[in-house]
Amino acid sequence: MLGIDALHLALSAVESGMLEAAVSDLVTKTALIPVAQKRGVRRSVKSQIKVWKAKTKNRASHVCGTEQFADEIHHYQSVIQLTEEQFMLQFDDIVDAILPSSAFYEQANRFKQGTQRHDNPMFPHHFCSHWYAAIEDSIKVAQSKQIELDKERLLADIYRKLETLSQMDEVTKSGEEGQLGQLWDMAGAKLSRGDFSAIKETAAFLSKHPQLHQIAQELGRMAGEIDDPDLNVAPAEELVFVEETSDEATDDIVGIHESDDLNKLLPNETMFLAYPELETIFYKHMADKRLMTYRTLGKARTLRKLEAHTPAHKDAVIEKGPIIICVDASGSMSGFPERCAKAMAYALLQIALTDKRECLVYLFSTQHISYQMTEADGLKEAANFLSYKFHGGTAFEPVMEDAVNEMEKSQFRNADMLVISDFISPKLSEGLVQKMNSLSSDHNRFHALTLSKFSNPELLGMYNKTWHYHPTMMEKLMKFRK
Helix, strand or coil, X not given: CCCCCHHHHHHHHHHHHHHHHHHHHHHHHHHCCHHXXXXXXXXXXXXXXXXXXXXXXXXXXXXXXXXHHHHHHXXXXXXXXXXXXXXXXXXXXXXXXXXCCCCCHHHHHHHHHCCHHHHCCCHHHHHXXXXXXXXXXXXXXXXXHHHHHHHHHHHHXXXXXXXXXXXXXXXXXXXXXXXXXXXXXXXXXXXXXXHXXXXXXXXXXXXXXXXHHHHHHHHHHHHHHCXXXXXXXXXXXXXXXXXXXXXXXXXXXXXXXXXXXXXHECHHHHHHHHCHHHHHHHHHHHHCCCEXXXXXXXXXXXXXXXXXXXXXXXXXXXXXXXXXXXXXXXXXXXXXXXXXXXHHHHHHHHHHXXXXXXXXXXXXXXXXXXXXXXXXXXXXXXXXXXXXXXXXXXXXXXXXXXXXXXXXXXXXXXXXXXXXXXXXXXXXXXXXXXXXXXXXXXXCEEEEEECCCCCXXXXXXXXXXXXXXXXXXXXXXXXXXX
16 A cells, blocks of 8 residues: 555544534633623533534534545545555546646646656655645645634524623523523523513512512422323433443454554564665554454454433422423403413423423414424523413314324323413314323323413313412502512
8 A cells, every 4th residue: 555544534633633622612601701700601611512513523523525525535535445556547637637626636647747756665655645635634624714703603502692682681580590590492592672571570560479480399399299200210220231342352353453552463464574775664554544354343342331221219300391382362361361371381381491391382373373382492482472462262172182183193292282361162072072182091191270260161171281360459469569
């Protein structure tokens, strides 16, 4: 082989420290922003940078496969398989096949016009070494540009989230220190002043109505009280010996490859050491891990930690499903019930974030729309929902049909659905009630929060749990003055 194998070119730049420098720059720039110094936010920023680093390393390592480099690397790899004699005979064709877009193009043509190659036996190795270096430098430049572009995109996303959370800090200051960090994944979209105002007003209203918060907490706990071995499991680790295929084991010789392992050296490689003028080639091959050696394969016993899941005990981890909130946005809910419904949904969103559960909100009147609260633009979705003005009639059946169909999906096992309404409506159809009963038997729960004294008892009777919240006028007045 005339030159260095190009298979590891892709990782050369990534492992040269460029990526680590980019990560260090990201950490330094984000740490200067006050909100990023809060423990929950700092943890979220570091987590996003860690994920970015892994993805960027993967993207940068695939630069070799792009159209810019793939053909040249393929040409290079075919050339280094030639013998010195074959190389000299095909030299002009080799140079002519190097495209003008290559960083090595001009240097290769200078080699072609020179005369030193005719009387220098090391010329083929010298040529391929310079070619490899040119390809490597070009890949490093391309990877550097890719890393810098990805870094700027990430910084823009982090700055946008930090700006959003800095304004949310006032809303969440009464809560836990890590609460801002829980909002990190939802802060991808830019919020307007009106959006923050809607969230802030809802949070203030909720603080004056602790009963709503208590109802939300009671509902949130139900998913953790399920006694089912399939849901209620605890991870356990044990040390076991496992047999694994290993190149280090010497059970069988399976072929020949290039390496620097002198213990498996082929006898003919030592011939270079017999001649002083060739001894340098031997050490160069060893430094480049290009000595021809036996390739071995065998079984090796390794002590490894294996994670298993055992039936639950007091330290069990419970798998909780999503939370679906169906909010009646009809005209009869405007005013105080509307504010209660929005506050209740906001309280459940906080619980979903804490428990790492998905949260889906349906707003329904004569039509219905949905908001996915725990996606990248979840805060924007929450603000849109909280800014929505209730009006129109009430159509219970269609929204319940859609929400129940959603709960039938596998990821909605051990899920909770809460319907917030005045429940002044006819009862649901028998087919839909049967679907709800079937889902209830598989650890899904249907709840109702009624905000009226005049609810239809038959409609409320279809839910597993019902809460009533309708303070008197005096109680509302006292809360308003707080």
